[in-house]
Amino acid sequence: MAQSASLLTRIVATSISATIRAGKIIRDVMSDGGLKIVEKGKNDLQTEADRCAQKCIITSLSRLFPNITIIGEEESNSCEIPSDWIVTEADQDILKLKLPAHLENIDPKDVCIWVDPLDGTSEYTQGLVEHVTVLVGVAIGERAVGGVIHQPYYKDNEKGILGRTLWGINGVGYGGFVPVSPPDGKRLITTTRSHSDKNVKAAIDALSPDEVIRVGGAGHKVILLLEGKAHAYVFASQGCKKWDTCAPEAVLHAIGGTLTDFYGEKYAYHAETIHPNLRGVLATAPGQAHQWYLNHIPEEVKQNLQ
Numbered sequence: 001m002a003q004s005a006s007l008l009t010r011i012v013a014t015s016i017s018a019t020i021r022a023g024k025i026i027r028d029v030m031s032d033g034g035l036k037i038v039e040k041g042k043n044d045l046q047t048e049a050d051r052c053a054q055k056c057i058i059t060s061l062s063r064l065f066p067n068i069t070i071i072g073e074e075e076s077n078s079c080e081i082p083s084d085w086i087v088t089e090a091d092q093d094i095l096k097l098k099l100p101a102h103l104e105n106i107d108p109k110d111v112c113i114w115v116d117p118l119d120g121t122s123e124y125t126q127g128l129v130e131h132v133t134v135l136v137g138v139a140i141g142e143r144a145v146g147g148v149i150h151q152p153y154y155k156d157n158e159k160g161i162l163g164r165t166l167w168g169i170n171g172v173g174y175g176g177f178v179p180v181s182p183p184d185g186k187r188l189i190t191t192t193r194s195h196s197d198k199n200v201k202a203a204i205d206a207l208s209p210d211e212v213i214r215v216g217g218a219g220h221k222v223i224l225l226l227e228g229k230a231h232a233y234v235f236a237s238q239g240c241k242k243w244d245t246c247a248p249e250a251v252l253h254a255i256g257g258t259l260t261d262f263y264g265e266k267y268a269y270h271a272e273t274i275h276p277n278l279r280g281v282l283a284t285a286p287g288q289a290h291q292w293y294l295n296h297i298p299e300e301v302k303q304n305l306q
């Protein structure tokens with residue numbers, strides 16, 4: 001890998017390769033049929049694919065970036081890993097990116113990488129594989145700056161290959177998708193398919209949507225915002241964690257969208273922060289009035305998110 005490239009571009013470039021490899025592992029586990037599901041908590045599943053994909057990504061990144069904190073959703077274990085799960089390649093186009101001065105010489109101590117090896121596990125176990133994404137987010141200080149979202153089951157009929165990778169670096173660029181504005185004169189809201197509750201529903205009802213698009217995964221829902229299929233992602237629940245939102249937030253911000261809690265505050269992604277997004281997740285596509293959504297959320301809904 002070009003050592004002259006900056007640390008941030010090297011991390012994002014390698015993360016692209018690592019998520020593609022993890023996506024292949026996720027497809028292989030499904031086609032072999034041995035999901036070996038473990039129930040981590042209420043409505044919270046883990047499969048062999050979550051475990052193996054995380055092992056692939058974290059082992060690869062930690063070998064290349066030994067001084068950087070990496071936090072993954074799944075608990076780690078010390079078992080052997082196949083050598084072909086260890087990724088050393090990097091996306092060459094990303095390595096060539098020119099960064100602004102404040103991102104060029106970052107201290108590894110200020111970086112935290114958030115890994116969600118399989119976002120949308122509930123849908124994955126039900127065979128709804130199009131909902132699945134692999135997420136790697138890069139925070140510098142408190143801010144989510146770089147993000148990679150890989151969709152292992154995306155079908156590109158033109159190229160005849162399975163899978164695509166979307167990326168974004170705030171203030172630098174994005175790729176792997178073409179941003180589209182959502183339709184004018186309508187309000188399309190995307191939310192959870194498998195983790196709804198009274199508060200989640202109350203928030204959506206208060207926004208009088210024309211349509212509610214219920215899909216799995218934080219990554220998948222933010223892709224709907226990137227591609228103009230929804231105006232807002234509304235999840236008035238404490239269930240999402242930092243690894244769910246770091247990468248999607250960075251990619252969304254790179255095209256001018258916004259992701260905050262229900263009080264309009266950005267989440268902090270430094271290594272010492274707590275994992276749950278206790279104040280919910282509200283994200284809007286570029287050009288949408290984020291404040292309008294915040295203003296229309298009932299006080300009671302906000303008070304349940306403290």
Ligand SMILES: Nc1ncnc2c1ncn2[C@@H]1O[C@H](COP(=O)(O)O)[C@@H](OP(=O)(O)O)[C@H]1O
Pocket residue numbers: 042043044073116118119120121122191192193194195215216217218237238239240241244
């Ligand atoms: N009540 C809850 N309990 C556990 N995890 C939750 C949750 N609500 C949301 N999440 C997690 O947030 C992510 C997005 O949720 P959803 O698909 O319902 O919108 C999922 O990530 P994972 O699939 O990576 O675990 C999901 O597990």
Ligand SMILES: [Mg+2]
Pocket residue numbers: 044045046073121
């Ligand atoms: Mg999970």
Ligand SMILES: [Mg+2]
Pocket residue numbers: 116118119120217218243244
């Ligand atoms: Mg997730």
Ligand SMILES: [Mg+2]
Pocket residue numbers: 050073116117118119120121
């Ligand atoms: Mg996950």
